Amino acid sequence: xxxxxxxxRILTMEQDFSIxxxxxxxxxxxxxxxxxEFIDTIMDLDPALxxxxxxxxxxxxxxxxxxxxxxxxxxxxxxxxxxxxxxxDDLPLLDWLNQQVFPMExxxxxxxxxxxxxxxxxxxxxxxxxANFDMYLTPDTIAAASRDCGFRTVMVSGVNNxxxxxxxxxxxxxxxxxxxxxxxxxxxxxxxxxxxxQLLEDIxxxxxxxxxxxxxxxxxxxxxxxxxxxxxxMTPTVFLNGLGMFDFGGGGYHCVHMTDEDLSxxxxxxxxxxxxxxxxxxxxxxxxxxxxILDMGINLxxxxxxxASNNCLDMxxxxxxxxxxxxxxxxxxxxxxxxxxxxxxxxxxxxAMGLTQSDVLAEGKYADLIxxxxxQPNMQPLNNITKNIVYSGSKQxxxxxxxxxxxxYERGEFFVGTDVEKIYEKANDIIxxxxxEV
Numbered sequence: 493x494x495x496x497x498x499x500x501r502i503l504t505m506e507q508d509f510s511i512x513x514x515x516x517x518x519x520x521x522x523x524x525x526x527x528x529e530f531i532d533t534i535m536d537l538d539p540a541l542x543x544x545x546x547x548x549x550x551x552x553x554x555x556x557x558x559x560x561x562x563x564x565x566x567x568x569x570x571x572x573x574x575x576x577x578x579x580x581d582d583l584p585l586l587d588w589l590n591q592q593v594f595p596m597e598x599x600x601x602x603x604x605x606x607x608x609x610x611x612x613x614x615x616x617x618x619x620x621x622x623a624n625f626d627m628y629l630t631p632d633t634i635a636a637a638s639r640d641c642g643f644r645t646v647m648v649s650g651v652n653n654x655x656x657x658x659x660x661x662x663x664x665x666x667x668x669x670x671x672x673x674x675x676x677x678x679x680x681x682x683x684x685x686x687x688x689x690q691l692l693e694d695i696x697x698x699x700x701x702x703x704x705x706x707x708x709x710x711x712x713x714x715x716x717x718x719x720x721x722x723x724x725x726m727t728p729t730v731f732l733n734g735l736g737m738f739d740f741g742g743g744g745y746h747c748v749h750m751t752d753e754d755l756s757x758x759x760x761x762x763x764x765x766x767x768x769x770x771x772x773x774x775x776x777x778x779x780x781x782x783x784x785i786l787d788m789g790i791n792l793x794x795x796x797x798x799x800a801s802n803n804c805l806d807m808x809x810x811x812x813x814x815x816x817x818x819x820x821x822x823x824x825x826x827x828x829x830x831x832x833x834x835x836x837x838x839x840x841x842x843x844a845m846g847l848t849q850s851d852v853l854a855e856g857k858y859a860d861l862i863x864x865x866x867x868q869p870n871m872q873p874l875n876n877i878t879k880n881i882v883y884s885g886s887k888q889x890x891x892x893x894x895x896x897x898x899x900x901y902e903r904g905e906f907f908v909g910t911d912v913e914k915i916y917e918k919a920n921d922i923i924x925x926x927x928x929e930v
Contacts, residue, residue, distance in 0.1 A: 500555035522897035563622025565841025570798030571612035648680035710744030771797035830882035
């Protein structure tokens with residue numbers, strides 16, 4: 493389907509935060525074929541093309557001055573944990589995991605994860621998210637849910653002592669990295685504290701075999717770091733680096749309790765810190781050193797974590813908390829500028845996820861974009877649109893979400909191939925069944 497957006501403000505994120513004030517954007521198939529000033533006639537595009545017609549568009553959308561921008565990249569999720577939303581709250585991290593989450597997850601079937609992932613996708617779309625970086629139990633059914641909905645997902649293995657295996661990880665890596673697919677796969681494991689040293693060495697060997705990056709939960713809580721120090725006399729980052737885990741890059745989720753040496757390793761190996769401010773706050777894990785991370789030139793991405801620990805898959809709330817908590821931590825209102833946060837939520841996440849064709853709005857890139865409604869009170873006046881997005885924006889401003897050239901959400905309606913009420917009904921059936929089994 494070919495779609496022409498006209499009379500749009502356009503934030504391409506290609507070089508800086510400048511905005512085209514009266515622009516247009518063409519989508520032909522799954523790709524962007526033009527981004528620039530509004531074109532009255534083909535002569536405006538190029539006088540030499542006076543005999544050439546504009547492409548034939550199936551739909552022309554008058555944006556009426558609203559903002560087109562790249563979609564958010566939610567760079568750390570556990571989508572199918574939607575079934576535990578508001579079920580296991582107000583507990584410390586390790587108690588939450590070991591006493592509530594792990595026992596309930598053990599009762600999930602692959603089919604459950606398929607349906608619960610669809611529920612999360614609906615929420616991603618309403619938040620302007622066009623791709624997620626998902627670590628969960630059954631990649632095959634996660635991939636099926638994303639493809640069936642038309643959503644872009646990068647999966648990462650969660651290998652640990654209790655589920656998945658290095659052989660599984662390698663099989664998925666080989667299976668889900670076909671060119672131009674909505675689904676891709678990156679090597680990973682759950683965390684240092686859930687993996688034996690031998691298992692971690694085996695994962696590192698696979699990373700070396702494929703010269704591939706590796707992602708994991710890293711230094712989320714002080715107790716996690718302390719336990720690693722007791723086991724190996726090293727922080728998780730230093731220990732894993734000593735195994736060669738990050739020789740080809742990768743990154744860490746959370747990264748709250750990081751030493752200078754830890755951050756230097758991230759810098760040296762061109763790794764990404766994926767911050768999860770809301771989850772970290774809710775689980776009282778702490779506040780990550782975001783300003784230091786940025787000052788060191790380490791790539792920063794932003795994510796919600798799963799809907800059991802957040803409990804909301806809302807990138808607007810996440811952006812505000814990322815900068816707000818950083819200012820509080822540094823006791824400096826100038827810390828972590830809103831534009832740095834907006835970059836992390838879009839381009840920074842795309843870099844972490846290997847989505848180099850979905851990072852900015854430019855000719856030849858995938859049409860993964862959102863339209864934000866600026867004609868709402870929280871966005872007026874238009875003193876600074878990018879600051880408005882981070883400090884006062886919300887999900888109510890998301891008018892349209894497009895992934896791979898297809899509109900999947902528009903002004904309250906979903907176009908994901910399934911009746912959303914059936915998705916809601918299925919999610920409730922799953923959690924009610926599991927409760928009966930406990």
